[in-house]
Amino acid sequence: MRLLNRSTLISTLLLLLALVISGLYIYDQVSEEVHDEIDEELLNRKLEILAGVQSQTVVENPPLYAGFTIEPISKREYKHLKEHFEDIELYELIEKEHEPHRQLVTKFKHRDQYYRLRIEASLLDLEDMGEVIAYSTAWVCAALVLLGFLVNFLLQKRLWRPFYQTLDQLKHFRVDQPDALHLPTSTILEFQELTQVVSTLAEVNRRSYQQQKQFVENASHEIQTPLAIALHQAEELIQNPDLQEKDARALGLLTEQLERLSALNKALLLMTKISNQQYADVENVAVAPIVRRLVGEYEYLSEEKELQLDLQLDETMQVRANVHLIEILVRNLVRNAMLHATENGSVQIHVSDQKLSIANTARPITGKTEALFERFVKESPQRQSLGLGLAIVKSICEAYHYTPVIETTDHQFQITIQFIPDSFQKDSGAL
Amino acid sequence: MKILLIEDEPGLYETISRFLGEEGHVCELATTYDEAEEKLALYAYDCVLIDIMLPGGSGLDLLRQLKESHKSTGAIVISAKDSLEDKLTGLDLGADDYLPKPFHLSELNARLKSVLRRLKFEGSDTMQVGSLTIDTEARTVFFNGEEVLLNRKEYDLLMVFVTNQNRVIKKSALAEHVWGDNSDQSDSYDFIYSQIKNLRKRFSQVGYELTIQTVYGIGYKFSPH
Numbered sequence: 001m002r003l004l005n006r007s008t009l010i011s012t013l014l015l016l017l018a019l020v021i022s023g024l025y026i027y028d029q030v031s032e033e034v035h036d037e038i039d040e041e042l043l044n045r046k047l048e049i050l051a052g053v054q055s056q057t058v059v060e061n062p063p064l065y066a067g068f069t070i071e072p073i074s075k076r077e078y079k080h081l082k083e084h085f086e087d088i089e090l091y092e093l094i095e096k097e098h099e100p101h102r103q104l105v106t107k108f109k110h111r112d113q114y115y116r117l118r119i120e121a122s123l124l125d126l127e128d129m130g131e132v133i134a135y136s137t138a139w140v141c142a143a144l145v146l147l148g149f150l151v152n153f154l155l156q157k158r159l160w161r162p163f164y165q166t167l168d169q170l171k172h173f174r175v176d177q178p179d180a181l182h183l184p185t186s187t188i189l190e191f192q193e194l195t196q197v198v199s200t201l202a203e204v205n206r207r208s209y210q211q212q213k214q215f216v217e218n219a220s221h222e223i224q225t226p227l228a229i230a231l232h233q234a235e236e237l238i239q240n241p242d243l244q245e246k247d248a249r250a251l252g253l254l255t256e257q258l259e260r261l262s263a264l265n266k267a268l269l270l271m272t273k274i275s276n277q278q279y280a281d282v283e284n285v286a287v288a289p290i291v292r293r294l295v296g297e298y299e300y301l302s303e304e305k306e307l308q309l310d311l312q313l314d315e316t317m318q319v320r321a322n323v324h325l326i327e328i329l330v331r332n333l334v335r336n337a338m339l340h341a342t343e344n345g346s347v348q349i350h351v352s353d354q355k356l357s358i359a360n361t362a363r364p365i366t367g368k369t370e371a372l373f374e375r376f377v378k379e380s381p382q383r384q385s386l387g388l389g390l391a392i393v394k395s396i397c398e399a400y401h402y403t404p405v406i407e408t409t410d411h412q413f414q415i416t417i418q419f420i421p422d423s424f425q426k427d428s429g430a431l
Numbered sequence: 432m433k434i435l436l437i438e439d440e441p442g443l444y445e446t447i448s449r450f451l452g453e454e455g456h457v458c459e460l461a462t463t464y465d466e467a468e469e470k471l472a473l474y475a476y477d478c479v480l481i482d483i484m485l486p487g488g489s490g491l492d493l494l495r496q497l498k499e500s501h502k503s504t505g506a507i508v509i510s511a512k513d514s515l516e517d518k519l520t521g522l523d524l525g526a527d528d529y530l531p532k533p534f535h536l537s538e539l540n541a542r543l544k545s546v547l548r549r550l551k552f553e554g555s556d557t558m559q560v561g562s563l564t565i566d567t568e569a570r571t572v573f574f575n576g577e578e579v580l581l582n583r584k585e586y587d588l589l590m591v592f593v594t595n596q597n598r599v600i601k602k603s604a605l606a607e608h609v610w611g612d613n614s615d616q617s618d619s620y621d622f623i624y625s626q627i628k629n630l631r632k633r634f635s636q637v638g639y640e641l642t643i644q645t646v647y648g649i650g651y652k653f654s655p656h
Contacts, residue, residue, distance in 0.1 A: 228533030229440065232533075235535060239599055
């Protein structure tokens, strides 16, 4: 629910409550006033009636209903009776229902005889008044609610516009993109502050992202340059025609280790970049062509081992991701499968239903399968394997919330990547 | 060929320029942005090797200037920033190749020669290697007028040897050149051996002995005859 709608709802409810209370209060005040008026009138009539009674010898009720009744009472009753007002219901013949009345009960003594006098007056006026008050209150309520919604609508349109514009800008903000935020200007202090804070925050974010990126790239540079120098020197030394075998082997080993260091640096750099979300360009990537191309690239492995390849590729399947990352993901998996497949074995690759599944014939795995995703965990006897292949796969999966699942039997190793449906991905893809 | 090497690391430019000299090129050196800018303005080169990070500026700006004024000069960007953007920007600006550090000298040699070949002979030429004739445009190899049938990988492998004659080429350099720029390549080293064996077989089928010797198990050397 929008802030404005909620605030309108709350203020409307409070307003309604206030109006009901004020209506009741007004009714109470009016009814008191009306009672006072009627009581005064009743007292006046009592004086008139008593004046009329004084001139008569015998006190008796009027022949027609005249709004009062007189009845004789005993002395004892006379003593105890105190003049008072009562609210009563009387049956009205015309209306055919009970109507509220005010009654004055009083007493008088006439020629040694005691009497009780009841004088009634209709309270219908007051009832009408209550109705009028209730209706007016309801109308005022309705008008106020309508006004509230109107004001709300206008506020949303005008007053809150900078806020919604800022929100919209933030939704599309990406730290890796250089385009600046176009925040709205406003004369309202809070929005000015918001704009200021948001642009500062965005700038700080962008800068620290850039610095981090810069650092990673610089670190890579600083390491690769000395490695390049060392490798070039070794390469030149190898050219020496008088090279002894012992020295040649040492140089070979040296080169191998330097290259390994360089490869490690690249792999770790890649993972850092992935987790820094430096591969932010996302597009629809068809997986099947990438699989086919990479299988072709590693054909030498399958030919060498005489592997049987079984590709079942759904050409239409696309995932929303960075094309380079998908390629790296597929490359690592294809290469792993071909590399670890047993001689004369087979590799099966299935692409369909937002799933990529690669299986190869394998020797039984001794350790825990989850551990294979950790860095530097190696199952294979390959001498120079870095043990980073699946760790890279894992970091790509983490970046896109894919789930990699490993299933192993005694003769088979299978890894399945479940690409989540597009609708989820769109949200997770944005920063 | 006249080459300008723009690189600020003494450890790198010393080896590279000596190597290029040995390969028969005239190699000039610029170690700062300003020096490179001046040399590019004053002299003409066949190919320029540009490092991206330079004291005083970015090699990419130099590349832009070069391609504006001397379109026919080859340019290879060498960079330690293994960054995709730099690679794409470099190629967009007209670089003929992009080589991430660390690279093998033999690889640099192969790429340099390929660029020079493309530029100087407008992409069509036959070259003579010993008694072999290679058409680099059609990617075909002939011995005594008879074609040696090679697949794509075998041809690529042969070209590394051809561009680095009489040099020991490390197994890793061969693997990287033929199977692309992948880290963690060691698994493919063992296949180099069988690939070279296949290559020899292809040539012996037409009666030519491909003189590729192994050097103490660390690399191979091709000396054509």
